[in-house]
Amino acid sequence: MFDLQGKRALVTGASGGIGGAIARALHAQGAAVGLSGTRVDALEALAAELKERAYVLPADLSDPAAADALVRAAEAALGGVDILINNAGLTRDNLAVRMKDEDWQKVLDVNLTAAFRLSRACLRGMMKKRWGRIVSIASVVGATGNPGQANYAASKAGLVGMSKALAQEVASRNITVNCIAPGFIVTAMTEHLPEERRQKLVEIIPAGRLGVAADVAAAAVYLASEEAAYVTGQTLHVNGGMAMI
Amino acid sequence: MSDVAERVKKIVVEHLGVEASKVVEGAHFIEDLGADSLDTVELVMAFEEEFGIEIPDDAAEKIQTIKDAIGFIQSQSKK
Ligand SMILES: NC(=O)c1ccc[n+]([C@@H]2O[C@H](COP(=O)([O-])OP(=O)(O)OC[C@H]3O[C@@H](n4cnc5c(N)ncnc54)[C@H](OP(=O)(O)O)[C@@H]3O)[C@@H](O)[C@H]2O)c1
Numbered sequence: 001m002f003d004l005q006g007k008r009a010l011v012t013g014a015s016g017g018i019g020g021a022i023a024r025a026l027h028a029q030g031a032a033v034g035l036s037g038t039r040v041d042a043l044e045a046l047a048a049e050l051k052e053r054a055y056v057l058p059a060d061l062s063d064p065a066a067a068d069a070l071v072r073a074a075e076a077a078l079g080g081v082d083i084l085i086n087n088a089g090l091t092r093d094n095l096a097v098r099m100k101d102e103d104w105q106k107v108l109d110v111n112l113t114a115a116f117r118l119s120r121a122c123l124r125g126m127m128k129k130r131w132g133r134i135v136s137i138a139s140v141v142g143a144t145g146n147p148g149q150a151n152y153a154a155s156k157a158g159l160v161g162m163s164k165a166l167a168q169e170v171a172s173r174n175i176t177v178n179c180i181a182p183g184f185i186v187t188a189m190t191e192h193l194p195e196e197r198r199q200k201l202v203e204i205i206p207a208g209r210l211g212v213a214a215d216v217a218a219a220a221v222y223l224a225s226e227e228a229a230y231v232t233g234q235t236l237h238v239n240g241g242m243a244m245i
Numbered sequence: 246m247s248d249v250a251e252r253v254k255k256i257v258v259e260h261l262g263v264e265a266s267k268v269v270e271g272a273h274f275i276e277d278l279g280a281d282s283l284d285t286v287e288l289v290m291a292f293e294e295e296f297g298i299e300i301p302d303d304a305a306e307k308i309q310t311i312k313d314a315i316g317f318i319q320s321q322s323k324k
Contacts, residue, residue, distance in 0.1 A: 170283070173283070
């Protein structure tokens with residue numbers, strides 16, 4: 001089960017905690033992986049660790065031209081893209097009354113608009129091949145909201161709506177489009193939280209622990225697999241029971 | 246039959262999996278050949294590739310029959 005040999009995956013944000021874990025997990029199932037992010041040294045370290053079937057594809061997704069160029073580079077390096085993991089994301093938290101336009105825009109641009117552009121660019125090849133998997137990393141916050149994260153929550157809820165629309169457009173071509181909504185996962189994005197907040201969070205998580213990147217990666221492997229062919233337009237919540245939606 | 250017409254028909258037969266005898270000049274992709282809207286987009290992509298041309302969205306919308314496709318492609322290659 002979940003064999004990905006012969007599949008080619010493009011993972012954005014592969015220089016980060018969750019993206020790195022997803023790239024490792026897809027690779028372990030046999031996929032060739034395109035590793036994208038802005039920090040080339042981190043991408044190169046991961047490629048070196050994976051040894052074979054790993055390609056470093058740097059891109060700054062806040063640049064509107066970057067998504068199309070990245071897909072072209074991925075198709076050139078891998079020979080095509082069967083699996084797209086839209087994982088690159090960032091936060092610019094602030095209460096709405098204090099949030100600057102540029103903080104709103106930057107988060108929407110990278111988290112949502114780039115994911116759309118990447119999906120659009122990959123769909124052509126997937127439609128031709130009559131096979132494809134698009135998995136976008138949303139967030140529990142996209143479903144529940146969170147004070148200080150109007151921009152981030154909007155971008156993550158946007159991924160869910162986008163995925164449902166795309167899923168309906170391309171389901172007849174054996175292409176599935178889904179989201180994973182992680183709860184609280186220990187990565188660079190979350191490690192700056194004060195210990196006290198962390199403790200409080202653990203208390204509201206029925207599983208009694210914070211998540212790790214591998215918890216999210218396992219869900220990505222499943223959704224990318226042949227076995228998940230009949231699952232599309234869905235959001236898989238990986239949150240230790242923190243929110244049951 | 247012109248070379249363009251033949252190549253267009255071949256693409257349509259292959260893509261839609263319909264019988265060649267049904268793919269006549271007047272055939273409408275959606276009404277006569279059972280294409281859905283995504284099929285029409287894919288056909289346009291296939292024409293672009295086969296003939297090395299760009300078919301802009303407003304032109305693509307007007308390509309609804311075999312004849313429309315042949316006409317548009319011929320007008321492009323004459324340029
Ligand atoms: N950690 C959590 O609790 C949690 C919960 C829910 C959802 N998520 C989502 O999971 C995804 C991964 O987050 P993470 O926790 O692994 O955080 P992370 O370690 O900070 O990783 C974020 C990744 O996004 C990439 N990225 C950011 N801005 C970019 C840009 N402009 N262009 C290209 N890539 C860019 C980063 O690449 P560089 O560093 O190379 O720029 C990095 O690889 C994000 O979408 C996040 O919203 C995380």
